[in-house]
Ligand code: SF4
C-alpha cells in the first residue's frame with residue numbers, strides 16, 4: 001500500500017467521522033421541534049420534490065439567476081458522480097478505475113462534466129460579481145453582515161478552487177496520456193482539458209506533470225471533503241435539505257392558520273358547547289404559541305436549516321420594502337441561530353439550564369425542562385412581529401418552500417395569549433369583538449345598512 | 453335597492469331554502485364606503501334572481517382579525533358561535549364580498565367543525581355571467597383604463613387570480629396590469645389586523661407604495677375585491693391628490709353599471 005493510499009484512507013476516516021457527527025447535530029436540532037403533520041398527501045410531496053427541489057421551479061420566476069444557479073447545481077451533482085471514481089481510485093491506488101470498462105461512455109461523461117464545470121465557473125464568477133460589485137439590494141440587508149456575507153463568498157471561492165483542481169488534474173492527465181505513461185489509461189481527446197493541457201502543460205517533464213496531476217486530484221478531493229464538513233455550518237446546507245424540506249412542505253392553502261385544539265376545547269366548554277372541563281391548576285396552564293424554538297414544529301426548524309439566505313422573501317415583503325424592521329429572512333435565520341444555541345446548551349448537560357423548580361438530584365437536562373432565561377424574543381423583536389400583514393408574499397417567494405409567516409404568527413400568539421402583550425392600538429378592537437361581535441365599536445345594528 | 457333583503461331567520465324554515473348565504477362581514481355592514489359595495493352586490497344578486505339571504509343581527513365578525521393578531525381565544529369564541537348559527541340554519545353555501553371572511557370561513561372554520569362551500573363574490577359573479585343568469589352589456593367602460601389590485605387573501609392565500617380578470621374583460625374595460633400582479637401582487641397594507649393599528653416606524657406606508665405603483669399605469673379606475681384594500685387605496689389616492697380623477701371601486705360596483713335591465 002502506497003503512502004498516498006494510506007493518507008487517503010486516513011483522511012476518508014477522519015472526514016467520515018466528523019461529517020457523521022455534524023450531520024447528527026443537525027438532526028438533533030431539528031428534533032427540538034414539536035410534532036408536525038402538515039403534509040398528508042404523498043403524491044403532492046413527491047410532486048414538490050420533483051418540481052421545486054429538482055426542477056427549481058420557484059427559481060424560474062427570474063430567468064437569468066435561475067439558469068446560472070441551475071448550472072452550478074447540475075455541475076455540482078455531476079461532480080459527485082466523478083467523486084465515486086475518485087474514492088475508488090484513492091482506496092485502490094488505481095487510476096481512472098472506470099475508464100477501461102466503460103468504453104466510449106467514459107470520455108463522454110468526463111466531457112459532459114468538463115463542459116458543465118466551465119459553465120459553472122462562469123456562473124460562479126458572475127455570482128461573485130453580483131454580490132460584491134453590483135451589491136444587489138437583497139444581499140445588503142442588516143442581517144447580511146459578518147458571517148452570512150463571508151459564507152456566501154467562501155463557497156463561491158471554494159467552487160472556483162474545485163474547478164481549478166478538476167482542470168489541473170485532467171489537463172496534466174491528458175499530457176501524461178500523450179506521453180504514453182503506463183499508469184494513465186487513454187481516455188482519448190478531452191474537449192476542454194486536452195486544450196488546457198496543450199496550452200499550459202505541454203513540454204513539461206514527467207515528474208512535473210505527475211506532480212500537477214496529483215495536486216489537482218488532491219485539491220479536488222479536499223475541496224469536496226471540505227464542502228461536506230462545511231455544509232452544516234453554512235447556508236449551503238440547502239443543497240441537501242431542500243429535498244426533505246420540499247417533501248414535507250405545508251399542503252394546506254397558505255391562508256390557513258394552524259388550529260389550537262387546546263384553546264378550542266376551553267372555549268367550547270366556556271360556551272357550553274362541550275362538557276365543563278376540569279379547571280386547570282396553574283402549573284398545568286400550557287404556554288400558548290411559541291416563545292422558543294422548542295414550541296415550534298420540527299418543520300419550522302427544518303425550514304430554518306434549509307434557508308439559503310437568498311432574501312427573495314425579504315425583497316417582496318411589503319413591510320420591509322417600506323422601511324420597517326421586519327425581514328422574513330432574518331426571522332428564519334434567528335430561528336436557526338437560536339436552535340444552535342439551545343442545542344449547544346443542552347449538549348453541555350449543565351444543570352444550571354434546568355428550570356429552577358424542576359431541578360433535583362437525578363434530573364437530567366432535556367428540551368422540556370430547559371430554561372436559559374433567553375428565547376426567540378431576544379432575537380426577534382415585537383416591532384418586527386407586528387409589522388407583518390400576513391400577506392404570504394414571503395411564502396410564495398421562497399425557492400425552497402420555507403414558511404416565515406408561520407413563525408411570526410406563532411410568536412404573536414405567545415405574546416398575546418401568554419403575556420397579554422401586543423400593540424395598544426388593538427385593545428379597542430379586541431374589546432369591541434368581545435362585547436359586540438364586530439371589529440369596530442359602533443352603535444348601529446349590524447343590519448342597519450338594509451333599507452326598509 | 454329595489455327589493456327587500458331576506459333574512460335567514462325569516463326564510464330558513466320555508467320550503468325553498470335560499471341557495472346561498474351572503475356573509476356581509478364587519479366592513480360591509482358598518483363601513484359607509486363598504487356598505488355601498490354590499491348594496492351593489494345585493495343588486496347583482498337580485499338581478500340574477502338567485503335566492504339568497506343574510507344573517508343580519510345573527511352574524512358576528514368571523515374572528516379573522518383576532519386570529520391573525522394572535523388572539524386565538526377571541527377567534528374561537530366568535531368562530532364557534534358563528535358555526536352554531538350557520539349550522540342551526542343548515543347553511544351549506546356561503547358567498548362573501550370580503551376575502552378575509554372568505555379565507556377564514558373556507559380554510560379556518562373546518563378545523564372547528566364548520567364545513568361549508570365558500571366562494572368569493574367575484575367567483576359567484578363570474579359563474580352567474582358564465583351560465584347566463586346575470587346579463588351585462590359591455591360599453592360602459594369603453595376606453596377606460598382599469599387596473600386591478602389582487603388582494604392577498606383572494607390571491608396568494610387562495611390562488612384566485614382569474615375570476616376578477618374575467619369579469620373585467622366581460623365589461624370590456626381596458627385592463628392594464630401593475631408591475632407586481634397575481635402571485636407577485638403587493639399587499640395594500642391592511643391584512644394581518646394591520647388595518648386596526650398604526651404602522652411600525654418606517655419610510656413609507658404600504659398603501660402609498662401600492663398607490664404609486666397603481667398610478668404608474670395611468671388608470672381611470674382601480675378595481676379591488678376587498679373592503680380593506682378599498683379603504684387603503686382610497687386613502688392612498690387622497691394622499692396623492694388623485695381622488696378627483698381616479699376612482700377606486702369594487703368589482704361589483706363596476707358590474708352594476710353594465711347590468712342589462
Ligand atoms: S407575510 Fe409578513 S413577513 Fe411575509 S412578506 Fe408578508 S408582511 Fe412580510
Ligand code: SF4
Nearest residue numbers: 307308310311313398
Ligand atoms: S426563507 Fe426562503 S426566500 Fe427567504 S432567504 Fe430563506 S431561502 Fe430565501
